[in-house]
Amino acid sequence: MDCVVTGGNVKVLAKAIHSLSRIGDELYLEPQEDGLALRSVNSSRSAYACFLFSPLFFSRYTIPLGHAFRCKMAIKCVQAVFRSLSSLEKTVEKCHIELDGETSRLTFTLHCKHGLLKTHNLSFQDSESLQAVFDKESCANMLRAQPRLLVDTVLHFPPSLEEVSVSVSGERVWFRNHVDDEAEQSKAMLTELCLSSDEFDHFAVGAQTSITFCLKELRGLLVFAESTGLPVSMYFDEPGSPVVLSVTDSVLEVNFVLATLSDDSNLCNHNNNTKRARSPPPPDDFMTDDIDSYLIAMETSELAGPSDALAPRSPSSNHTLTTQPSAAMRSLERGEEEEEDTEDTERPPNKKFRSLFFGSVCPSDSQLTNQTIKSQEVLASDSEDDTQASLP
Amino acid sequence: MKFRAKMIDVGCLNHFSRVVNTISKLTKICILRLTPNNLYFVLSGKVASGGVGMWCELSQANFFDEYQLEGVAPDANEICLEVTPENLSRALRTSQNAKCVKIKLTKKHCPCLTFVAELPTLSSVSRVVTHDIPVDVIPRRLWHDFKEPRMPDFDVSIYLPPLKTMKNVVDRMKNLSNFLVMEANLNGEMNLKIETDLVSVTTHFKDLGNPPWGDDGSQGRSQSRDPEVMAHTRVDIRKLQQFLMGQQVNPSKAMCNIVHKRIIHLILLHEDVSLQYFIPAVA
Numbered sequence: 001m002d003c004v005v006t007g008g009n010v011k012v013l014a015k016a017i018h019s020l021s022r023i024g025d026e027l028y029l030e031p032q033e034d035g036l037a038l039r040s041v042n043s044s045r046s047a048y049a050c051f052l053f054s055p056l057f058f059s060r061y062t063i064p065l066g067h068a069f070r071c072k073m074a075i076k077c078v079q080a081v082f083r084s085l086s087s088l089e090k091t092v093e094k095c096h097i098e099l100d101g102e103t104s105r106l107t108f109t110l111h112c113k114h115g116l117l118k119t120h121n122l123s124f125q126d127s128e129s130l131q132a133v134f135d136k137e138s139c140a141n142m143l144r145a146q147p148r149l150l151v152d153t154v155l156h157f158p159p160s161l162e163e164v165s166v167s168v169s170g171e172r173v174w175f176r177n178h179v180d181d182e183a184e185q186s187k188a189m190l191t192e193l194c195l196s197s198d199e200f201d202h203f204a205v206g207a208q209t210s211i212t213f214c215l216k217e218l219r220g221l222l223v224f225a226e227s228t229g230l231p232v233s234m235y236f237d238e239p240g241s242p243v244v245l246s247v248t249d250s251v252l253e254v255n256f257v258l259a260t261l262s263d264d265s266n267l268c269n270h271n272n273n274t275k276r277a278r279s280p281p282p283p284d285d286f287m288t289d290d291i292d293s294y295l296i297a298m299e300t301s302e303l304a305g306p307s308d309a310l311a312p313r314s315p316s317s318n319h320t321l322t323t324q325p326s327a328a329m330r331s332l333e334r335g336e337e338e339e340e341d342t343e344d345t346e347r348p349p350n351k352k353f354r355s356l357f358f359g360s361v362c363p364s365d366s367q368l369t370n371q372t373i374k375s376q377e378v379l380a381s382d383s384e385d386d387t388q389a390s391l392p
Numbered sequence: 393m394k395f396r397a398k399m400i401d402v403g404c405l406n407h408f409s410r411v412v413n414t415i416s417k418l419t420k421i422c423i424l425r426l427t428p429n430n431l432y433f434v435l436s437g438k439v440a441s442g443g444v445g446m447w448c449e450l451s452q453a454n455f456f457d458e459y460q461l462e463g464v465a466p467d468a469n470e471i472c473l474e475v476t477p478e479n480l481s482r483a484l485r486t487s488q489n490a491k492c493v494k495i496k497l498t499k500k501h502c503p504c505l506t507f508v509a510e511l512p513t514l515s516s517v518s519r520v521v522t523h524d525i526p527v528d529v530i531p532r533r534l535w536h537d538f539k540e541p542r543m544p545d546f547d548v549s550i551y552l553p554p555l556k557t558m559k560n561v562v563d564r565m566k567n568l569s570n571f572l573v574m575e576a577n578l579n580g581e582m583n584l585k586i587e588t589d590l591v592s593v594t595t596h597f598k599d600l601g602n603p604p605w606g607d608d609g610s611q612g613r614s615q616s617r618d619p620e621v622m623a624h625t626r627v628d629i630r631k632l633q634q635f636l637m638g639q640q641v642n643p644s645k646a647m648c649n650i651v652h653k654r655i656i657h658l659i660l661l662h663e664d665v666s667l668q669y670f671i672p673a674v675a
Binding site: 189191193198199 | 486520524
């Protein structure tokens with residue numbers, strides 16, 4: 001294999017690698033006839049990314065004849081080659097990638113100004129083919145927007161937010177932070193951003209739907225998309241089916257495939273927001289969610305249990321969703337050989353995120369069905385002053 | 393109980409955000425009192441907050457274009473909430489260039505302060521961002537804890553040196569000691585002192601000026617006081633540092649009342665906001 005990337009494309013390649021590093025720890029490299037594919041997947045198999053650089057992206061593109069060559073290597077090593085993006089732009093004239101079959105080394109040579117050559121010899125492992133199963137075209141819903149719109153949207157959410165829920169109806173899109181921990185639900189701040197379909201380049205919604213996926217990986221794509229200025233397309237179906245985010249141009253195709261929370265867990269977490277999720281919020285009418293009716297309900301009910309103001313929760317709901325990626329992250333830190341032990345000692349990772357490769361939902365843990373539904377926290381109400389009840 | 397308010401002026405929005413940011417740096421949780429004319433951020437000087445007290449008063453008319461309040465009862469026309477200022481700060485931060493921001497008291501899964509901001513877009517429909525911040529309603533029988541603190545019977549009252557200078561001094565001193573002594577006299581002199589086994593450091597400020605409080609009864613003690621004599625109080629340096637760190641805007645007036653060996657009472661006055669901060673003495 002022998003490829004050369006010149007000029008501004010070196011920076012694009014570098015950004016792609018940085019973007020992939022936010023998905024997984026290993027970079028899968030496969031020179032194909034239709035281009036060089038760089039892929040990565042996270043350890044829980046709930047996020048996958050593929051950058052396909054067509055032969056036109058390169059000033060020279062030669063791939064090994066005969067048997068297909070596939071390898072994987074630690075992504076940190078490859079990142080080290082393209083460490084400082086700003087200096088890359090200024091000093092690197094071209095990047096030469098070649099495979100040395102005898103020594104099993106992949107050599108990255110950066111040809112810099114003033115005749116300087118930086119050569120990195122990276123060792124690799126042969127690997128299986130990494131390919132997620134997905135079909136963009138068959139998705140019921142598709143949105144396309146300039147990256148700036150999505151970047152501005154995620155700005156409203158704190159960097160620590162793990163998961164985001166996206167709901168669509170005919171005319172609108174809502175982005176909400178997703179709170180999956182029962183204990184946090186009463187204390188967590190909820191943020192919702194509503195965008196109209198006008199703001200999108202393309203807005204095709206089959207049916208009202210709501211999906212929840214990991215924000216961190218989306219941010220990884222947005223950083224790349226923003227630097228290229230290419231629009232981002234989002235393809236999705238019902239909850240449980242993966243969401244595909246794509247950036248395409250004539251020489252490059254990027255696909256990020258992220259698992260989404262599957263249906264019943266999605267529903268239960270939005271139960272309290274059912275009204276909002278399913279229909280556009282009522283026009284600025286402060287009376288609908290006024291606190292008075294809540295306080296009345298509190299005073300009249302004996303237990304400060306869920307008042308009729310709250311939507312009923314489905315009894316089989318699973319409140320203790322451990323986010324698959326974060327469980328995976330924890331286990332990653334402890335080393336892969338300990339992964340199984342980790343899963344035993346901690347709460348078993350949530351298996352609600354569909355495995356991308358098997359296309360089926362893994363069974364949920366029986367432990368989760370034992371969760372008792374906590375009744376609503378009692379707020380101090382001043383029963384002494386009931387005689388002067390402030391009922392409007 | 394009802395509360396709804398609306399801000400449409402960008403300057404007011406920025407100013408309000410700065411105030412909330414300052415409060416969020418001073419404490420994790422505080423009480424928000426809403427009355428027809430004012431908003432108050434209150435921290436009562438209890439053991440839980442390390443004895444530190446805070447009272448921040450804003451005149452609502454200076455910030456809001458619309459402001460409607462119906463308190464818990466006709467004779468108690470106010471609302472008292474426990475809030476996490478950091479959440480308010482976050483909600484305001486993302487609304488910086490909003491066309492309008494509405495705040496209302498709502499019930500969602502629990503009582504919430506809901507911030508709704510309309511953000512400008514190129515299309516005809518605005519973007520709407522909604523933040524629901526959970527709050528706790530404080531019942532009337534606990535309101536007595538959150539009343540305006542009395543002006544203490546101070547021994548010396550003095551204008552503070554520039555806050556930035558004070559902050560730099562205190563930051564350095566914090567590396568050496570956990571406790572700091574603040575002393576001042578009626579001659580406009582103030583010293584910040586730390587003392588350890590190995591070293592003692594004193595920073596002297598002169599010509600600060602003393603606020604003329606006039607003929608109030610509480611100033612009786614200071615009237616007949618020898619202007620050279622220092623009143624001093626020893627405090628936990630981190631509390632003073634926390635106060636200084638949070639200040640983002642230079643106040644129009646900054647002063648400090650010292651009750652000898654008891655308490656430091658810091659007062660910052662801006663045009664439409666006043667902030668009082670009480671730091672108790674440590675042995």
